[in-house]
Amino acid sequence: MTQAIKGVAGALLLAWGLAACGTTATPQSHPTKKANLPPKVSMKYPWRSHTHSSVLPGDVLIADSLNNRILIVTPGKRIVWQFPSPGTKPNLPFKMPDDAFFGPGYGQHYKEIITNEETNGTVAIINIKNKKVVWQYGVPGVEGSGPGQLNYPDDAILHNNGVITTADIRNQRILFINRATKKIVKQYGKTGVYNPNPPTTYGAPNGDFPGPHGEMLVTEIAGSHLILLNKAGQVMWQLTLPLNYPSDANFTPHGNIIVVSYTNPGMILKIAPGPPLHILWKYYVTSGPGKLNNPSLAVELSNGNILLNDDYNDRVIVINPKTNKIVWQYGHTGMAGSAPGYLSRPDGLDFLPIGKVPGK
16 A cells, blocks of 8 residues: 555544544544544455455465456445456457456566456456556457467466467467467477377366476366476476366465366366375365356465355355355356446456555
């Protein structure tokens, strides 16, 4: 929070305290008693938020796919940023964002958002401050494997070295694209060869998240595989997961791995890295309000809660893993919409921690 905001907040608190004592802001002959002052309020609020939440310690970036928009929502469920702005059109073709991450390197700075539009065949970078698409790769509306073409790109991530990685699912490959030249500088897998045999070939890879030491964590739909690659693209280890259709495995703040099953009912697993398979936590509810319907991405927050998009339930939720209960929700379960408080098949998210201001 800026000093200017702190100053305004402090003035408001003082005015409130004086009013509560039946006084005005003019000097008084008798000082205000300490007991009558309002309690000290923590100023560690999320960006543009007025309340603190122990459940959700920051804002949420949401790829609201079928509404063709990207939102930033506070713990108080207020939309504080939206692309494109309501009533406007984006400067370049933009359709059905599947994922949205702050870049580079999955949440390391907050000036740009990278998004992949699976069914549109494109990857785009959006400038948060001016709400412009400043970079795009792929031919909008074309599913292909030729020069400059993609076919169902997933999990586009902008890295510190100016390289974009994306799992190009239907082309059976993971691409490294130079941002400046728009050239493919490296590729894992063989284009069009569907064969789960890493590192030579892959079977529908749909995740390519960075590891803590420059590795890449690959989620492979075929065979429900989870693969950790070193910087040279060599397999460090591989696991077969006990779920169907694994989606978007990523590392937790403590070095474990969280992955979801893109099924109905959906499942979340937190596992220890590397073989043998060691499940640390499991969420699997088959009925009632806690049932997941094709969730595609879950992340563990710094407080241990699990944030995820529950795609076909049209909601983003937070689960307390100690109780396995939903403790926060944005969107109405199974009710798609575009009005405030509603989502339509949210398919991606990222987290904006307290103290980070997007666009700066």
